[in-house]
Amino acid sequence: MLDTPRNSALHALVADLERALVAQDAKAVADLFLENGFWRDLAAFTWNLKTCEGRGEIAAMAQAQLPQVAPQSLRLDPAEDTTHADGVTEGWLLLETSIGRGVGYIRMKQGRIWTLLTTLHELKGFEEPRKDRRPMGAEHGHDPDRLSWLEKRALETATLGVETQPYVLIIGGGQGGIALGARLRQLDVPAIIIDSHERPGDQWRKRYKSLCLHDPVWYDHLPYLPFPDNWPVFAPKDKIGDWLEMYTRVMELNYWSSTTAKSAQYDAQTATWQVVVERAGEEITLHPTQLVMATGMSGKPNIPTFPGQDVFEGAQQHSSQHPGPDAYRGKKVVVIGANNSAHDICAALWEHGADVTMVQRSSTHIVKSNSLMDVCLGGLYSEQAIANGITTDKADMIFASLPYKIMHEWHVPQYNEIKRRDADFYAALEKAGFQLDFGDDESGLFMKYLRRGSGYYIDVGACDLVIDGSIKLQSGKGISHLSKTAVVLDDGTELPADLVIYATGYGSMNGWAADLISQEVADKVGKCWGLGSDTTKDPGPWEGEQRNMWKPTMQPGLWFHGGNLHQSRHYSRYLALQLKARFEGINTPVWGLSPPHHLS
Numbered sequence: 001m002l003d004t005p006r007n008s009a010l011h012a013l014v015a016d017l018e019r020a021l022v023a024q025d026a027k028a029v030a031d032l033f034l035e036n037g038f039w040r041d042l043a044a045f046t047w048n049l050k051t052c053e054g055r056g057e058i059a060a061m062a063q064a065q066l067p068q069v070a071p072q073s074l075r076l077d078p079a080e081d082t083t084h085a086d087g088v089t090e091g092w093l094l095l096e097t098s099i100g101r102g103v104g105y106i107r108m109k110q111g112r113i114w115t116l117l118t119t120l121h122e123l124k125g126f127e128e129p130r131k132d133r134r135p136m137g138a139e140h141g142h143d144p145d146r147l148s149w150l151e152k153r154a155l156e157t158a159t160l161g162v163e164t165q166p167y168v169l170i171i172g173g174g175q176g177g178i179a180l181g182a183r184l185r186q187l188d189v190p191a192i193i194i195d196s197h198e199r200p201g202d203q204w205r206k207r208y209k210s211l212c213l214h215d216p217v218w219y220d221h222l223p224y225l226p227f228p229d230n231w232p233v234f235a236p237k238d239k240i241g242d243w244l245e246m247y248t249r250v251m252e253l254n255y256w257s258s259t260t261a262k263s264a265q266y267d268a269q270t271a272t273w274q275v276v277v278e279r280a281g282e283e284i285t286l287h288p289t290q291l292v293m294a295t296g297m298s299g300k301p302n303i304p305t306f307p308g309q310d311v312f313e314g315a316q317q318h319s320s321q322h323p324g325p326d327a328y329r330g331k332k333v334v335v336i337g338a339n340n341s342a343h344d345i346c347a348a349l350w351e352h353g354a355d356v357t358m359v360q361r362s363s364t365h366i367v368k369s370n371s372l373m374d375v376c377l378g379g380l381y382s383e384q385a386i387a388n389g390i391t392t393d394k395a396d397m398i399f400a401s402l403p404y405k406i407m408h409e410w411h412v413p414q415y416n417e418i419k420r421r422d423a424d425f426y427a428a429l430e431k432a433g434f435q436l437d438f439g440d441d442e443s444g445l446f447m448k449y450l451r452r453g454s455g456y457y458i459d460v461g462a463c464d465l466v467i468d469g470s471i472k473l474q475s476g477k478g479i480s481h482l483s484k485t486a487v488v489l490d491d492g493t494e495l496p497a498d499l500v501i502y503a504t505g506y507g508s509m510n511g512w513a514a515d516l517i518s519q520e521v522a523d524k525v526g527k528c529w530g531l532g533s534d535t536t537k538d539p540g541p542w543e544g545e546q547r548n549m550w551k552p553t554m555q556p557g558l559w560f561h562g563g564n565l566h567q568s569r570h571y572s573r574y575l576a577l578q579l580k581a582r583f584e585g586i587n588t589p590v591w592g593l594s595p596p597h598h599l600s
Contacts, residue, residue: 006089007082010108014076014093017113021071026062030055033113038403043574044095044102044120045069047581049551050592051403051544061591068589070098077103088114099586100124100577105401117401120577126584128186153252160254161286166192167583169275169288171261171516174203175222176561177294178244179568182223182251183576189583192286193248193294194259194277200248201241203296209324210348211237213565214340214458216373218381220565221392222247223572234369234460264291264517266557273557290579293512294561300507304336308482312500319345319503325352333357334487334495336479337503338364338434339454343462345501346471357472357495359479359487363435365456367445368425371418372458376411376446396570404450404531404544408443415444428467433475440535450546451538453529454505509560510548510599517558525553526596528560541597550575552590 013032020028033039039058040051045065052058073096076082080092093104095118105117122128129135139146147155160166168184170177173195184191197203204211213220213235217227220235225247232239248255259279266273275286301318309316319341325348333349335342338360349356379385380395390398402410415438419426430436437455439448448455457463465471477489486494508529514522528548534540545551548560550571561568561575581588 004084006084009111010082010089010091010106011076013108013111013113014074014091014106017116018071018074021062021066021074024062024066024070026059026066029062029066030059033058033116034109037113037115038405039113039116039118040401040403042117042119042400043578044097044100044118045071046591047552047578047588048590048592049545049549049571049574051405052592053403053405053544065589065591068587072096072098074104093118098124099581103397105397107401115401115403117397119397119400120574123577123581123584123586126187126580130186157254160190161192161256161284164190165287166190166254167288168192168290168292168579169194169273169286170292170294170561171512172294172296172561173197173200173248173255173257174294174296175244175565176296176563176568176572177292178248178251178253178255179223179572180292180294180561180575181253181255182247183572184579185251185253186224187576187580189576189580192254192256192288194256194261194279196258196260198258199241199245200255200257201244204237204241204244206323207237207320208322208341208345208348209237209326210344210351212460213240214369214460215564215566216377216381218383218385218392218395219377221569222565223569225250226392261516266291266517266521266555268556271557290557290559290582292559292561292575292579293509293516295509295512296506296562300509300511301502302505302507303502304479304504306479306482308488311484312482312497313484314498314500316500317502319501320506322501325349325354328499329353331355331498332496333499333501334359334497335501335503336361336487337501337505338362338457338475339503339505340457342501342503343457343459343466345503347462347465350465350470355472357474358466359477359489359495360435360473360475361478362455363437365437365439365445365448366426366429366434366459366463367415367418367456368422368459368463371422372445375414375417375421376444392569396566400570405542407450408441408447411443411447412441415442418444425463429463432467432469433473434463434466435475447533451531451533451535454537509562513555513558521555521558523599524596525555525558525560527598528562532597539598543594543597547594547596547598551578552593554593554595 017032052061077092077094082091089108095102095104100120100123102120107115168191170193173193177193181193216233217231259277262276264275272287272289273291277284301320303318329352331354333354333356335346336359346356346358438444445456480488480490486496488494508527510522510525510528530538530547532540532543
């Protein structure tokens with residue numbers, strides 16, 4: 001690392017921060033930040049996922065938490081270079097507390113801390129058995145009572161959930177539950193994943209056949225076992241399904257397929273759950289200490305109610321139930337919705353000879369896949385990024401280091417560039433009658449996703465079919481009712497239909513808690529997802545982190561884990577460490593636990 005005045009200033013600032021943290025001097029810590037500085041912590045100091053905004057909140061957190069976690073060191077990582085651009089100097093950090101070790105990222109502006117990220121990566125005394133700590137595998141010597149690896153796995157499988165109880169029960173065996181299960185396995189926390197499907201990966205296999213990932217492969221790796229370097233950039237659904245099934249076996253996860261959770265109750269006296277599940281026709285009662293809903297933020301279908309649905313003589317499906325286009329050649333299909341699933345399904349139906357109409361009731365953000373890759377993702381998640389030394393872990397950390405409060409400021413210029421480069425494309429869409437938007441503040445896809453989890457489509461070709469009229473479009477009109485043979489719009493337009501598909505998204509994850517546990521518990525937890533940005537479908541007040549995701553909730557022992565593959569990978573680390581600490585009896589004083597502001 002070259003010794004420059006900027007590097008020297010950052011070294012001095014980090015040294016001052018280390019002294020203040022070790023001395024547990026909350027005021028001195030806060031004074032090192034800009035007045036409007038940010039400290040985002042992922043479990044290292046707050047035992048929460050929390051962003052402190054401004055010196056006052058930073059001081060309050062430090063005052064409460066520093067005596068609890070007892071910081072021991074914080075320093076710039078000597079193996080990493082610092083960077084400087086536009087008046088901001090940035091660097092990687094290594095940190096240690098009395099409890100664990102972690103990684104951080106700092107941005108210095110005007111000689112003070114602008115943004116600070118601190119993350120917990122391992123607990124002292126409970127480090128993962130990886131690299132130089134990996135298990136021997138072979139047991140040398142002689143033992144007549146020795147069990148082979150296969151015999152040990154068979155014994156564990158036969159007894160866990162029957163003779164012994166899992167500490168963690170994960171409900172939902174998609175990528176989220178599987179990623180968390182892998183983390184817990186490496187941390188030696190007894191856990192069972194349950195899922196109603198027959199095989200791991202069926203959550204993908206059983207969706208419409210044209211489904212594929214719209215995020216690139218570099219963004220989508222699972223923990224420990226990345227996709228091979230010949231994996232397609234945008235993986236088809238069945239390939240993802242097979243990978244998830246393989247992953248559960250290789251990572252030795254206790255995965256109960258064909259298992260449905262029927263009810264759950266929390267016993268405050270024993271601080272455990274009683275969860276009744278049905279496995280292959282048999283009812284089993286489990287008593288985990290921690291219950292994780294990994295049912296996915298896109299798991300509970302949101303099916304709208306329209307007059308006449310009971311008299312319509314054709315078929316009706318939510319997009320999650322749509323099997324694919326094969327049975328609908330020559331049929332008239334109306335798809336209500338204009339986001340990712342709607343476009344994918346419409347394009348596949350058109351390719352298979354269906355007469356398909358898309359009904360767009362509100363505006364949609366569209367971004368071309370190539371533009372998203374080139375302008376937004378390429379710097380962190382691409383082959384070029386890897387060549388530049390940006391590993392997946394580094395990319396995740398850099399992305400996590402941007403406080404949500406100011407994240408849109410990074411994205412607005414990117415989407416301005418996309419508007420410029422794809423101006424003809426957007427003009428053609430608008431000429432076809434399609435209603436476009438770039439989010440409430442023009443910040444594009446990622447902020448829409450983080451705020452509301454809906455309202456966008458990554459174009460992989462369907463938009464051309466809208467532009468040329470191959471996919472018929474009805475835009476800006478509501479649904480009046482369904483007749484026996486048609487969808488009738490507010491203006492009286494009739495859309496004859498043999499099939500109506502509701503590509504209308506999904507409800508909040510706490511809806512699963514209402515179904516499984518009680519409405520009272522669901523309301524106690526409140527809405528999942530969103531930042532409180534007071535933008536469309538993300539009502540305030542400002543919360544600054546994803547509501548209830550990957551962190552403690554107002555219901556003891558209840559956690560939510562979901563999101564895309566990137567989030568399942570990244571945040572499973574911090575959720576697993578929070579659970580491991582509780583499993584080992586480590587004190588975990590949570591700072592900043594937020595009461596609910598919205599029930600659903």
